[in-house]
Amino acid sequence: MTEQPDTPELDSEQQKLADRRQLLRMGAAGLPMVLTLKASAQQVLISQLQCAFVLPRRVRILVNCNGAAWVGNRRLRYRNGQGWNVADIKAFKENADYVFPSGTVPSSYRPTACPEVVCDADDDNGGDDNDIGSGNGSNALSELDALLNSPMPSNAAEIASFAAGNRRSKDDDDDDDDCDPEWQDNGYARYTISRNTEIKPSDYLGNNGGWNPSGSKGLYIILSLSYANSYGNAGSWPGISCVVSILNYLGS
Amino acid sequence: MPTAEQGVESAQAVIEWTADPESWMSEEFNDTHLVFFKPSAETHFLNFLSFGALELVGSSPATNVTLWHALLSKFALSEQDLPLSLVETVVQQLDEAGLISPVSLDAQNS
Amino acid sequence: MHKTVKDLNSTDLNRALKRGSFTLRLGPFSHLIKGPARHLLPHLIGMYPECQASLDPDDVTEIMLRLKAPNVFRRFIRPQISPDPGFHVPAVPLPESMAPLGFEMGLNLSVALKTCRFVTIHAGVVAKNGSAIMMSAASGGGKSTLAAALHSEGYSLFSDEFALLDLDSADVRAYPRPISLKQQSIPIVRELLGADRVSDVISDTPKGDIAYARVAAESLAENNASAPVKLILFPNFQAGAQPLARRLNPAEAIMRLVAASTNYSLLGEPAYKAIVSMVKAAQTFEITYGTTEQSVQLVEQLAGEGPS
Amino acid sequence: MIKDALRIIVGLQPLPKGVMDRIDLIRFADANHILGQMAFHCHSSGSSGMADVFSNAKLRAAHDHTMLTYEMNRVERALAGLDLPVVVLKGGAYVASSGRASLGRRVSDLDILVRPNDLQEIEQHLLCAGWQPDDQTNNEYDQQYYRQHMHELPPLRHKSRGTVIDVHHALLPITARNTVDEAKMFSEAHELNTGNLKVFSPVDQIIHSAVHAYADGALDTPARTLVEQYFLFTELTEDEKSTLVFRAREVGAQMSVALGLWMVGHVFDQTEAKHLSTELRASWRYPALKFAMLNKLRDNWSSFIGKGYLYIRSHYLRMPLYMLIPHLMRKAIQWRPTPKTPPEFPFPQ
Known part of the structure; x- marks a missing residue:
């Protein structure tokens, strides 16, 4: 759009023709000839794009090599050359506040060296799906009954975690038969974000509205996006409203 | 209603474009045309060329080539100034915005 | 005929806010408000003293704002409020002490997204x-x-x-x-x-x-x-x-x-x-x-x- | 109370006198996405506040309808020359047929049904015309899940308009326990006066609405479903009503239609609907479902007994049992617990 001069040009017709020729050259070079106005109806939320939140508690994120993640606060002991303490890992997973399925965490955050023997063999990846039903209909039925007959949790998020909890405990039963070293190799990566850390999701936004996460705060953003994808604004994930407001703003 | 074969044929051969002048409102500001298109409720900015093309197609159906000639004479331009390819680009953009449509589709609709 | 905020008795105001019957008239809008009186009242009295208000609405209105605690469990952050203009909107839950902010943001969102006049x-x-x-x-x-x-x-x-x-x-x-x-x-x-x-x-x-x-x-x-x-x-x-x-x-x-x-x-x-x-x-x-x-x-x- | 609210909304009962009661009613209608319908159908009070609320709601619906009509035009443009029949479903169908059910109805997405054999070609043409897989489902799991188990393509979003189209090739998931003969319904679809788009016959529209709500488990919006089925039902001619039972059996939808009619009869005191429901009969799960449905209606948030049951049931109906449990597990993290609200701006960029 050109500036309108305060004083008209001497030969405005000629100027106009020159402008038009220029415009045609730009059109030939690929400049759009029809522009559709996008009313940014959510402009009012711009200030929310700048939102930030503080994690009032330390957050630990455990990531396995399939990109599943557990978020919690329990300690995880690590011994050089040997790896993580198995009991800690197990307790951490059992007591995790949130569990994310395989594939959630991008490979750059996954442990670099994937162990040959992974003690928590059953992750939520596709291949394991059959192990619950195991082709045995009655087994699956009783799972369903358990789901149906247990006291109903008071909100949806708890229904979800209830279902997840069922699955975890079953997996763990299987695992313990296969291997039980006290310490195991680096099958996990751990990220810690300390208490009172401020996270400003817009810091991780690229120019085109995509995300460029980095560091453990970036990982937290990735998990937030995954959480938002499932639960939207509901639930207790710290900072979720901020992330969702940004997602809404971006129209994703 | 055309058959699938006819449809393919017409797509490859000469599409005639049409537009309904009643379907839009416009305002000109310094050679820039603001166009409110009622069916989509969208607002478009058109320059002199794309708006000229829209007006011409709106006054009588035209193929890319007939439109090209009409634009050349309307704006007193040479073929060097305005190559056919640019007219084709403009037509495609107007079509994508829904401002113009192929005559065959229009016939279907009425 | 209508009273202004400063004319109203604060006990009544308090009750009306809790009940959700408090009505604030400003410009072309009537705002029906429900929220935590303890934090909202000083803001209303300080910022809207001359504004027409009533304890009971005499008609329905397009702007209905509720400031409420998010209905999900709040393990991490203690008492919170978030504006609920009656539709799903992403809003930052705020500590209760930031009720004025939630109030103003909520009204802005209501006007921006809810009204078509x-x-x-x-x-x-x-x-x-x-x-x-x-x-x-x-x-x-x-x-x-x-x-x-x-x-x-x-x-x-x-x-x-x-x-x-x-x-x-x-x-x-x-x-x-x-x-x-x-x-x-x-x-x-x-x-x-x-x-x-x-x-x-x-x-x-x-x-x-x-x-x-x-x-x-x-x-x-x-x-x-x-x-x-x-x-x-x-x-x-x-x-x-x-x-x-x-x-x-x-x-x-x-x-x-x-x-x-x-x-x-x-x-x-x-x-x-x-x-x-x-x-x-x-x-x-x-x-x-x-x-x-x-x-x-x-x-x-x-x-x-x-x-x- | 809910029954009263719904009856006021469709115009069977007058508005309450008290302002606070009216406010509650507006909130209920808004939360359940039927404020637009209320604006058109309920007995106006003559108050200026109510007129403001209603005119806002009507404007929103009008905007949706403009968008939807234009999207239908764009689909026709994308498929121009193909001559493949396409049936517009749900809200789109109501708007296109402009019956009572369309008045004030919010619509965000366009749902279409195509013949399974045409699916690939139609998908190709839509992709060429600028629709593309939505980011949210453009991951391997979702793509695979949709293609293997579902009755529709993953939603396609238009790259410049941001509008979403759901392309169905069946009315129920491939893995569903109940099946419905959509080919029969397809063959009797009515042509719209524009191009190749069609809509189901009025009888089939109410059957599909019931199938969608009760066999598909898509009970996100129970109040809206009820109001809609009430309008669809009461708008049937006597002849059409008399064929409903036969047709429901013919296409294999008796269970859903029975439940739908029972709900319409129960909530709106519609004796004809009650009567037809009895004629259709029920299965062993019927009483439990009626209970769950009423509970679901009662309150979206406080009554999770009904809701939880329905969630599990809907998956139970969609998938064979051996597949159900793993999917539930996965959805434990992926499932959206909040009802899908139509966005305030149906077409975000």
């Missing part, structure tokens, strides 16, 4: 001698400070947040809510309007430090004021910049106003017509300035009212 444009508006000046800028662009500065110079404040454009006449309607101030603008506005007009600072909000400034009683008195827009400005504060005005092609102005409108695409044709007729009747400039003082001079020059 006006074209709602994110812009500050002031008026003098029956004509209005619209200032449209992104948050942080300095429009609130500029609006406050012009208000202190005797312009009546229509709004520091929304221009409400009448669909038929293309005039703007007055909607003088408190001016919302961020960070550095707080001391500037204290200076301009007087410390007694500016609320306590709420610190560490998602928007940083914020405060509100009370609109002059005269602005509130013209509750149904409306005026044609003669000047549309796109202010741009840059520290140290020389004052500069650049005339905008009206088409570009329209493009920017549409982008700043919250309901343009919803309203469609009538909004198009109203914006076009407003812009055609107004002058459009982008202005850059380095100090508040400069900005006021610049605006007065452009409005043809000050020394040129």
Whole structure:
């Protein structure tokens, strides 16, 4: 759009023709000839794009090599050359506040060296799906009954975690038969974000509205996006409203 | 209603474009045309060329080539100034915005 | 006939807020409000004292705001509130002490997203001698400070947040809510309007430090004021910049106003017509300035009212 | 109370006198996405506040309808020359047939049904015309899940308009326990007066609405479903009503239609609907479902007994049992617990 001069040009017709020729050259070079106005109806939320939140508690994120993640606060002991303490890992997973399925965490955050023997063999990846039903209909039925007959949790998020909890405990039963070293190799990566850390999701936004996460705060953003994808604004994930407001703003 | 074969044929051969002048409102500001298109409720900015093309197609159906000639004479331009390819680009953009449509589709609709 | 906020007994007010029957009338809207009285009451009394209000609504209204605790468990953050304008909207849950912020944000969202009687444009508006000046800028662009500065110079404040454009006449309607101030603008506005007009600072909000400034009683008195827009400005504060005005092609102005409108695409044709007729009747400039003082001079020059 | 609210909304009962009661009613209608319908159908009070609320709601619906009609035009443009029949479903169908059910109905997405053999070609043409897989489902799991188990393509979003189209090739998931003969319904679809788009016959529209709500488990919006089925039902001619039972059996939808009619009869005191429901009969799960449905209606948030049951049931109906449990597990993290609200701006960029 050109500036309108305060004083008209001497030969405005000629100027106009020159402008038009220029415009045609730009059109030939690929400049759009029809522009559709996008009313940014959510402009009012711009200030929310700048939102930030503080994690009032330390957050630990455990990531396995399939990109599943557990978020919690329990300690995880690590011994050089040997790896993580198995009991800690197990307790951490059992007591995790949130569990994310395989594939959630991008490979750059996954442990670099994937162990040959992974003690928590059953992750939520596709291949394991059959192990619950195991082709045995009655087994699956009783799972369903358990789901149906247990006291109903008071909100949806708890229904979800209830279902997840069922699955975890079953997996763990299987695992313990296969291997039980006290310490195991680096099958996990751990990220810690300390208490009172401020996270400003817009810091991780690229120019085109995509995300460029980095560091453990970036990982937290990735998990937030995954959480938002499932639960939207509901639930207790710290900072979720901020992330969702940004997602809404971006129209994703 | 055309058959699938006819449809393919017409797509490859000469599409005639049409537009309904009643379907839009416009305002000109310094050679820039603001166009409110009622069916989509969208607002478009058109320059002199794309708006000229829209007006011409709106006054009588035209193929890319007939439109090209009409634009050349309307704006007193040479073929060097305005190559056919640019007219084709403009037509495609107007079509994508829904401002113009192929005559065959229009016939279907009425 | 209606009482104002300061006329109401605070016990009654308290009860009405809790019950959700408290009604605040401002500009073309009636706002029905429910919320934590303990934190809202001081804000209402401090910022809306001259505003018409009642304890019971006499009619339903398009703006119904509830400030409530999020209904999910709150393990991490203690008492929170979030605005619930009656539809699903992403909003930052805030500690209860930030209720005024939740209140103001909630009202803004309600007006922006819920009402269709006006074209709602994110812009500050002031008026003098029956004509209005619209200032449209992104948050942080300095429009609130500029609006406050012009208000202190005797312009009546229509709004520091929304221009409400009448669909038929293309005039703007007055909607003088408190001016919302961020960070550095707080001391500037204290200076301009007087410390007694500016609320306590709420610190560490998602928007940083914020405060509100009370609109002059005269602005509130013209509750149904409306005026044609003669000047549309796109202010741009840059520290140290020389004052500069650049005339905008009206088409570009329209493009920017549409982008700043919250309901343009919803309203469609009538909004198009109203914006076009407003812009055609107004002058459009982008202005850059380095100090508040400069900005006021610049605006007065452009409005043809000050020394040129 | 809910029954009263719904009856007021469709115009069977007058508005309450008290302002606070009216406010509650507006909130209920808004939360359940039927404020637009209320604006058109309920007995106006003459109050200016109510007129404001209603005019806002009507404007929103009008905007949706403009968008939807334009999207239908765009689909026709994308498929121009193909001559493959396409049936517009749900809200789109109501709007296109402009019956009572369309008045004030919010619509955000366009749902279409195509013949399974035409699916690939139609998908190709839509992709060429600028629709593309939505980011949210453009991951391997979702793509695979949709293609293997579902009755529709993953939603396609238009790259410049941001509008979403759901392309169905069946009315129920491939893995569903209940099946419905959509080919029969397809063959009796009515042509719209524009191009190749069609809509189901009025009888089939109410059957599909019931199938969608009760066999598909898509009970996000129970109040809206009820109001809609009430309008669809009461707008049937006597002849059409008399064929409903036969047709429901013919296409294999008796269970859903029975439940739908029972709910309409129960909530709106519609004796004809009650009567037809009895004629259709029920299965062993019928009483439990009726209970769950009422519970679901009662309150979206406080009554999770009904809701939880329905969630599990809907998956139970969609998938064989051996597949159900793993999917539930996965959805434990992926499932959206909040009802899908139509966005305030149906077409975000």
